[in-house]
Amino acid sequence: MSNVIRREFIKQSLGVAVGVCTGFGGLHALAAAVEKDKKPGRKFRYLGWMVGLSYQTPRPEGKHPEEMRRLVREMRDNGMNLLSLMLISYSHYDNHDGFCWPTRRKSLRCYRDEHSLNANEKTEFLGEIIEEAKQAGMHVQLMTNWGLWNPRRIVKGYPKAAVQQRADGRRTGWLHCPDNPDVYRCGQDVMLDALEQYAERGVDSYAIEFPGYGECFCSFTREAFARETGETLTPQWTQANPAAFERWKQKHIGGILKRLVDEVHAEFPSVEIWLHTACAPGRGHSPEFIQKAGIPTVIPYMMHTAGDFSDIPRNLRAVDPLPAVGHVCVRSKPFKNYAIPPKNPEMIRKFFDAIEQTTADNLAGLMFFNESCVSKENRKAVYEGIQRLL
Numbered sequence: 001m002s003n004v005i006r007r008e009f010i011k012q013s014l015g016v017a018v019g020v021c022t023g024f025g026g027l028h029a030l031a032a033a034v035e036k037d038k039k040p041g042r043k044f045r046y047l048g049w050m051v052g053l054s055y056q057t058p059r060p061e062g063k064h065p066e067e068m069r070r071l072v073r074e075m076r077d078n079g080m081n082l083l084s085l086m087l088i089s090y091s092h093y094d095n096h097d098g099f100c101w102p103t104r105r106k107s108l109r110c111y112r113d114e115h116s117l118n119a120n121e122k123t124e125f126l127g128e129i130i131e132e133a134k135q136a137g138m139h140v141q142l143m144t145n146w147g148l149w150n151p152r153r154i155v156k157g158y159p160k161a162a163v164q165q166r167a168d169g170r171r172t173g174w175l176h177c178p179d180n181p182d183v184y185r186c187g188q189d190v191m192l193d194a195l196e197q198y199a200e201r202g203v204d205s206y207a208i209e210f211p212g213y214g215e216c217f218c219s220f221t222r223e224a225f226a227r228e229t230g231e232t233l234t235p236q237w238t239q240a241n242p243a244a245f246e247r248w249k250q251k252h253i254g255g256i257l258k259r260l261v262d263e264v265h266a267e268f269p270s271v272e273i274w275l276h277t278a279c280a281p282g283r284g285h286s287p288e289f290i291q292k293a294g295i296p297t298v299i300p301y302m303m304h305t306a307g308d309f310s311d312i313p314r315n316l317r318a319v320d321p322l323p324a325v326g327h328v329c330v331r332s333k334p335f336k337n338y339a340i341p342p343k344n345p346e347m348i349r350k351f352f353d354a355i356e357q358t359t360a361d362n363l364a365g366l367m368f369f370n371e372s373c374v375s376k377e378n379r380k381a382v383y384e385g386i387q388r389l390l
């Protein structure tokens with residue numbers, strides 16, 4: 001509810017109360033309503049969990065259907081209305097590896113997680129969970145990373161897919177570069193395959209992290225750069241023209257995002273595409289070109305580093321004017337190859353203090369990550385914090 005609408009609502013309530021309410025209960029309720037209006041809080045459109053269906057779950061088979069059913073009820077009882085389902089794991093960070101739904105495209109079969117219960121056609125259960133979440137009034141989202149695929153396995157379905165190329169010619173890192181046609185094809189196949197399976201069950205949005213890069217000197221990126229600028233992409237050029245290079249990346253990656261969104265919307269026009277980004281340097285993301293791509297909402301990091309909440313206002317400013325649903329790491333366990341400290345209830349309480357004091361008006365909600373990797377204490381702190389925002 002906007003402040004103007006809220007003021008109007010209170011004014012109308014006052015009129016009704018003066019005319020009708022004479023008992024103590026009526027006046028008490030009215031006083032409470034006026035008091036609530038004075039609170040600096042906001043009405044969040046989205047509050048919920050992002051859940052790794054296999055990622056960081058304690059068992060090889062990942063989530064079980066009864067766990068997910070329990071979670072939907074628990075979320076509803078605690079005022080949550082957003083369920084984001086992460087459908088991929090990567091063995092660099094976790095013991096699970098691959099897509100955890102029964103992929104239908106032949107080329108995606110190479111990276112299906114055969115241990116995952118939901119990835120097996122006979123034991124697939126997510127469709128029913130999506131329907132139950134919809135019946136509970138939730139916004140349901142599918143989520144996958146773009147390019148955080150095991151390079152050794154993904155090439156069996158996408159032979160020319162390759163990790164990014166550095167200035168010195170070495171190839172390191174991930175398959176984030178969408179200029180590589182097989183990488184793009186895989187990223188698009190992932191989204192379409194998951195949506196073909198689940199959109200009709202009640203999916204409202206699909207979130208991706210990446211594509212994009214700080215720099216990539218693969219032949220495809222060099223060709224795209226030459227075609228679009230007339231210049232030759234070299235480390236010397238990028239170092240001499242850092243602002244122009246960043247601007248080119250933002251426009252170029254924005255154009256690829258637009259193509260992707262248009263292609264997904266051609267099959268699924270009502271499914272929103274969200275982007276998990278803070279528009280920080282290194283990804284080629286800017287609010288201007290994200291907006292032009294037809295992406296209505298972004299998911300910037302929050303509480304990524306423990307004890308420092310400076311990323312809340314910084315990231316909200318960076319993605320402005322796009323509405324932002326904060327991606328809040330509340331994981332309670334350390335995990336491999338990722339230097340992010342585990343979180344505890346005290347940090348989570350302080351995070352909610354910081355949120356209550358945030359004045360940015362593009363904060364549309366909060367998404368807590370990863371439900372599959374939180375302690376009982378952290379879970380309780382999240383639900384208690386949500387009560388402060390309702």
Ligand SMILES: [Zn+2]
Nearest residue numbers: 177216218221
């Ligand atoms: Zn490239």
